[in-house]
Amino acid sequence: MRHEHIETNSALMLLLILVVISIGGLVEIVPLFYINDTIEKVDGVRPYTPLEMRGRDIYVREGCYLCHSQMIRPFRDEWLRYGHYSLAAESQYDHPFQWGSRRTGPDLARVGGKYSNQWQVQHLKNPQSVVPQSIMPRYPWLLENDLDYSDVGARMRALRATGVPYSLVQQEYDANVKRFGKDIADQLDISQGQESLLKQARDKNFDGLPNRVTEMEALVAYLQVLGTMVDFTKYEEGYFAKFR
Template identity: 70%
Template structure:
């Protein structure tokens, strides 16, 4: 009876209710925030993660432009059913060079965090042109124009410089190039050197032949190149789940 009286008294006194509410919120906030000051980094230390090549970066731009993220997440949650369907749960390290990152929970279509190398280039091209031809009953719209639209590279350098401004380690100077050689290896460092971006883009598209037509570079080349790299950078066989726990 006494407890009920005190509870009623709190509820009928706005000032007391406000103070007690702020105290509870503050305690909850401290419980959530304080541990972050004790963790050196929430980005896992793994080998293989690198920025996108110029072609992959343009493919990602097209992916965002066409609104693919509204139906496909790139976040596998640490649940058994998701691991069985998609693979290892997503790491923060895998999205450290994504601006903006493509995590989320909206899935009209399947999660694409590990779609890279799961299907052939030909499959992706056919799927993007006519999704229902590859996945009967699919509600995904068609994107046939990607195969006939030449990739615009006129602003490629500016796009890479914009990513560089927010921390993606594309290089402009020789010193920055040498830094990338040490961090990613010479082959990747060459791909990340902005002065050679257009040549590197054309070379990757021609050698990869993502759209099935090596005579030109299309938006289909770029988008398929991007899809084929998703989830392929980290070799999870080198790590066990206990390794990642310390970064949470």
């Protein structure tokens, strides 16, 4: 009779469902705050440079995550196609993370360095010109629009508030030098954000336009860093051996 009372009372049923979900969520989430190794320590993982960070902003703005995941699962078919499975540490500076929930297009967790800058630019301008069977839409405006980097410092400060180690004071800068090396620490200095962005754009010339910094340049810079921070040869032998 009690079961019938619950099943015929929609308000009570909804309340009990919320209670059960809340208890289950707490059981799953709370222990993570007390586990020191929830995110494993992996050499090489660093925050994005200002140019890469702005490229990630554009990636999110254009909704790329709706068709492309950035999480390779530890299954044979996954690593045969995409490479080593994703590590939690790789997403520790992503706010929000880009794991995705579907793959209309391929996973991009290891796309960095897989293709040249010129290929990436052409692919974003006209995907079918390099992959005829692609159903991806075109993004020609990325090459037409100059990148707005006037607020890059404010964006870095906002991410710093979430735990990303961009530096504001000398002590933070020194810690980054020790952790990431001076070259990277210089790029993570908020006071040098715009200069760092322009220097990387000038040195790498991701979009092929040396006299401009476009949204295309930032997005390609972001794509080219995905999956390149970690030396996966340190992990592959032990993990993949069991599949051979």
